[in-house]
Structure formats: structure tokens, C-alpha cells
Amino acid sequence: MEIISTVAALREAVAKAKAESLTVGLVPTMGALHAGHLSLIERARKECGFVVVSVFVNPTQFNNPDDLRTYPRTVEADCAKLEEAGVDVAFVPSVDEIYPEPDTRVFDLGPVAEVMEGAMRPGHFNGVAQIVSKLFDYVQPDKAYFGEKDFQQIAVIRRMVEIEGFNVEIVPCPIKREADGLAMSSRNVRLTPEQRELAPVIHQVLTDNADMAKDGLDLQSLRDMVVEELNSYDGMEVEYYEIVDPITLQPLENWADAKNGAVGCITVWLGDVRLIDNIKYPD
Ligand code: PAF
Numbered sequence: 001m002e003i004i005s006t007v008a009a010l011r012e013a014v015a016k017a018k019a020e021s022l023t024v025g026l027v028p029t030m031g032a033l034h035a036g037h038l039s040l041i042e043r044a045r046k047e048c049g050f051v052v053v054s055v056f057v058n059p060t061q062f063n064n065p066d067d068l069r070t071y072p073r074t075v076e077a078d079c080a081k082l083e084e085a086g087v088d089v090a091f092v093p094s095v096d097e098i099y100p101e102p103d104t105r106v107f108d109l110g111p112v113a114e115v116m117e118g119a120m121r122p123g124h125f126n127g128v129a130q131i132v133s134k135l136f137d138y139v140q141p142d143k144a145y146f147g148e149k150d151f152q153q154i155a156v157i158r159r160m161v162e163i164e165g166f167n168v169e170i171v172p173c174p175i176k177r178e179a180d181g182l183a184m185s186s187r188n189v190r191l192t193p194e195q196r197e198l199a200p201v202i203h204q205v206l207t208d209n210a211d212m213a214k215d216g217l218d219l220q221s222l223r224d225m226v227v228e229e230l231n232s233y234d235g236m237e238v239e240y241y242e243i244v245d246p247i248t249l250q251p252l253e254n255w256a257d258a259k260n261g262a263v264g265c266i267t268v269w270l271g272d273v274r275l276i277d278n279i280k281y282p283d
Pocket residue numbers: 028029030056058061128131132150153
């Protein structure tokens with residue numbers, strides 16, 4: 001595995017792979033790698049002859065300076081995991097390498113970026129579009145892999161791809177969970193032992209709610225049940241829970257509108273740790 005920190009060297013490595021007609025796969029990450037990331041890499045390995053993984057904590061997508069400051073950074077351990085996973089290139093740039101000058105681009109991401117995370121974290125998705133578009137420009141990947149835990153992010157990236165005209169297949173990959181159901185996230189390491197013990201209740205409540213949908217309950221009641229139940233736990237606070245159309249990401253009013261299916265998207269605070277998760281409702 002090559003560890004590359006400059007854009008020029010990255011472009012060169014990719015050009016060589018393309019000259020050998022290898023399919024190029026990109027897995028963008030912010031590091032602090034866990035089994036969720038490794039599952040994306042495994043999929044990329046199976047489908048592509050040349051796999052690039054970027055490890056970069058992108059400052060422009062953090063709307064909260066404390067979150068950026070405390071985001072876990074474990075570059076050495078990450079590179080060891082990437083080597084072990086059979087990655088071809090680990091791209092580990094500095095902030096100055098990516099942003100030699102401020103990125104002032106504003107993407108017209110439309111309604112998919114206006115709700116939920118977009119409403120709660122102003123500028124977040126524009127920052128995601130900035131970094132992912134830069135990575136796509138450097139690597140020109142045939143396929144790019146993203147975890148479905150960040151369900152809305154995938155829709156936003158699809159929109160950015162449409163705007164910029166990148167010729168890339170976006171590959172969504174299923175959420176990886178701990179044995180107790182907690183969605184894997186780099187932020188989980190920031191939970192106290194007590195918070196970690198409580199956190200799996202998020203997935204339990206969502207799974208029960210999706211089961212209850214089979215009994216014909218209306219969307220508003222289902223939504224309220226999730227919020228009330230999770231808020232009843234000490235130290236847990238739901239920021240939002242929305243049951244949305246999986247393509248437009250717009251909140252659904254009733255089941256008749258759920259023509260593309262329905263996904264429940266949640267953000268929960270445990271102390272100062274913000275966790276997100278989602279669940280697909282049965283058709
Ligand atoms: O999902 C993430 O880890 C980040 O938002 C991404 C896609 C790597 C961009 O920084």
C-alpha cells in the first residue's frame with residue numbers, strides 16, 4: 001500500500017492504474033476507522049482492481065468547532081488497518097493540501113439538503129459536497145462507496161454528482177452494527193460507559209417502531225412514539241425523528257405518499273455526543 005499525502009502524487013498513482021485498465025474504487029473517510037468502514041473497503045476490493053481510501057477530517061463540513069476539535073484522529077492505526085485490508089492507496093493529505101485557499105463554492109443541493117441534517121447543521125452538506133467533489137476530481141473513480149448510516153448524505157452526494165457531471169457510480173452500503181445493535185460510528189468512542197450501555201436502545205426503539213408500522217399505525221403516531229420513548233431515558237435527547245421518502249428525503253405525511261418506501265432518520269444526543277441512525281419501514 002502506498003501512503004500518499006499530495007494531490008499530484010495521488011493523480012499520478014491513479015493515472016497508472018487507469019493505464020492498466022483497472023476499475024478504480026474510492027472510499028472517502030474521515031479516519032478513526034472501524035468495522036463499518038472496513039465493510040465498505042471490502043466491497044470496494046471485491047468490485048475494483050484499484051482501491052483508494054482517503055483519510056481526511058474535512059474542516060469545511062463541521063459547523064461546530066468543538067465537534068471538529070474533538071473528532072477522533074488515529075491516522076497511524078488507520079493506515080495499519082488499510083494496509084491489512086489490502087488497499088492500494090491511502091490518501092492522507094493535510095488541510096493545506098486540500099484547501100490551499102478557502103473553498104468558496106456554494107452548491108445548489110436543493111431540497112434533499114434542506115431537511116434534517118441540512119436544517120440542523122447549516123453549511124454541513126455544502127462542506128461535504130466541497131470535499132467529495134475535490135476527491136472525485138483527483139481520483140475520477142468508477143465507483144465510490146458510502147455507508148447508509150449517513151442516509152441523507154448519500155442523496156446529497158448524488159445531487160452533487162448530477163450538478164458536477166461526474167461519471168461515477170455511487171454505491172450505498174448497509175449500516176454495520178455492534179452486537180447490541182448500536183450503529184458503528186467514529187463518535188461512539190466518545191460515549192461514557194453509561195452512555196454506551198444506553199445507546200443500543202436507539203436501534204431497538206426504531207426496530208420496534210418499524211414492526212408496529214405493520215399494524216397500520218399512522219406516520220405521526222409512529223414518529224411521536226419514537227421521540228417520546230427515547231426522550232424518556234435519562235441523558236438521551238432526540239434532536240429530530242422524521243419518516244421520509246428515501247429518494248427525495250422529504251418527510252412523509254401519510255402512508256399513501258410512501259410510493260418509494262419510507263425511512264426513519266434520527267439524531268439523538270447522549271450528553272455532548274451526537275449520534276445518527278435510520279431504519280427502513282417495511283413496504
Ligand atoms: O461520511 C463521512 O465520513 C464524510 O462526510 C465524508 C464522506 C468522508 C466526507 O468528508
